[in-house]
Amino acid sequence: MARTIQLADGRTVEVECLSCALTGGLIQPTGGVIVETDLFHAHQDVAYPIRGLVILASKRHFYGMDELTQQEQAEFIWLVHTIRQKQRELLGIEHVYYFYNEDTTHHFHLWMVPRYEWMNAFGRSVESLRPVLLHARNELNTEENLKDVLESIEILREGLKDFKR
Ligand SMILES: [Zn+2]
DSSP states (O other): OOEEEEOTTSOEEEESOHHHHHHTTSSOOTTOOSEEOSSEEEEOOTTSOOTTOEEEEESSOOOOGGGOOHHHHHHHHHHHHHHHHHHHHHHOOOOEEEEOOSSOSSOSEEEEEEOOGGGGGGOSSGGGHHHHHHHHHHHSOOHHHHHHHHHHHHHHHHHTTTOOO
């Protein structure tokens, strides 16, 4: 199902898959790419302004975990591991919640959501994830917080610039 996306410069485009548009460079995520390899692409969705949040997407269009090639499997876990390491090392993130569903309108992508104190108000189970994201989108969309989030993107990008498998 095609959807219409508004680009940063005001133009609108129709895309079949938002992940393809992002990983293929048609859409520039706000804050830019965090790390990019031949097979994967990581960015932050600033619509959910949470410092250190990372979305790691494959470049190839598929949905299931069982569809990863051997090369993708290796690169995926190495990337998740390294991004996680940098979140801890450079941003002091103690815990991360991981989220990925296969029946999505976008293709294969993993959410890496850092866990902060304020999130405990929404519980600690998987059910807390949606209220946490909505709270971030509706309540944390301040100029100051956005600045903080953009800075975290910069820090992660710098920390991951020499990433090699
Ligand atoms: Zn796609």
